[in-house]
Amino acid sequence: MSLLExxxxxxxxxxxxxxxxxxKDINLTAEEGTVIVITxxxxxxxxxxxxxxxxxDSPTSGEIKVKNLIVTGKTEKELTHYRNKFIGFIFQFHFLLKDFTALENVMMPAIISGDNSELARQKASRLLGDVGLSQRNNHFFLQLSGGERQRVAVARALMNDPDLIIADEPTGNLDERNSGIVQDILFDMVKKYNxxxxxxxxxxxxxxxxxxxLILEHGVLTEK
Ligand SMILES: Nc1ncnc2c1ncn2[C@@H]1O[C@H](COP(=O)(O)OP(=O)(O)OP(=O)(O)O)[C@@H](O)[C@H]1O
Ligand SMILES: [Mg+2]
Incomplete structure (x- = not known):
């Protein structure tokens, strides 16, 4: 089934x-369970x-469908719900909240959804284990290395079991060794959770x- 059209x-x-x-004219279909790289x-x-x-952000024209839901033309409230439920974001910069622990940061998408906090805590703890950080649950932002922060961001992206992970240069701020670690974890998680x-x-x-x-060039996508 195509997840994204x-x-x-x-x-x-x-x-x-x-x-x-x-x-200029972007057309793309992504099948469920695939990893599409754009350079x-x-x-x-x-x-x-x-x-x-x-x-x-919204396009000037055209249509985006995720799981048959039309994303384009939605209100800001509907988009907030869409981002929280359907998408897991990982950016170059981690965007962790500095006054919260690693565990609380991972839980945040579920807290925003209003989910049961004890279940969210258990799930966040499992996800931190998946990214190899079970010893860092109670560390605050300043007590985590750059690589660890990105691993927390990967765990957080999976918290609400999103349909689509969107990763924009997730290793762009890391040295080679940590970039390799985060990369491996990201691909393992995507595979594990399909x-x-x-x-x-x-x-x-x-x-x-x-x-x-795919390569983005002159406003269009072409296959490499
Ligand atoms: N809010 C905005 N207003 C006006 N122009 C913008 C805005 N955001 C991006 N642009 C322009 O759109 C173009 C594409 O920017 P974008 O950030 O998408 O590039 P990118 O491929 O992600 O680059 P990079 O690899 O450096 O991250 C750039 O020329 C940029 O200046
Ligand atoms: Mg960019």
Whole structure:
């Protein structure tokens, strides 16, 4: 079954004096359980595309469907629900809340959904175990290394059992060794929980681990 269907997406940014046409005609279908890697030069529009699919921003025209739900044209309230339930985000910067422990950060998507907090705590603890951080449950943000923070972010992305993982340069801020660790954990988790993932990276080794590799260039996607 196709999980994601994108048709004729255009995105033009209007900045008062000029308009920048970033995405010209994006079409993409992602089957459930696949990892799609998108690469392209800096400024080619990769983050723009992920933000549209994740419901962070809206396209100028075209349609995005996730699990047969039309994402485009939704209200801000509907998009908040969509992001929380359907999408697991991992960014280059972890966006952990600094006054909360690793465990609480992982629980956060479930807390936002209003789920039972004891069950959420157990699940978050299991996910932290999955990413090899069971010894770090009660560490605060400042007590975690950069690599550990990204591992917490991976666990958090899986908390609400999302349909789609969106990862925008998840290892972009890490040294080579930690990049390798986070990469392995991310791919293991996607496999273990049978997730579909859209992954943007500048790392050629990681790009090769996807099932499909697409290049974003001149506002369109082409197969590598
Ligand atoms: N909010 C915005 N308003 C105006 N222009 C924007 C906005 N966001 C992005 N752009 C422009 O859109 C283009 C694509 O940006 P985007 O961040 O999607 O690129 P990218 O492929 O993710 O680059 P990188 O690899 O450096 O992360 C750039 O030219 C950028 O300047
Ligand atoms: Mg980007």
């Amino acid at each position: 994108i048709s004729s997406i255009k995105k033009t940014y209007e900045t008062g004096t000029e308009s920048v046409e970033v995405l 392209g030069e800096s400024g080619s529009g990769k983050s723009t595309l992920l933000n549209l699919i994740g419901g962070i 997730k579909t993932m859209l992954l943007v990276t500048h790392d050629t080794a990681m790009a090769q681990r996807g099932d499909i590799h």
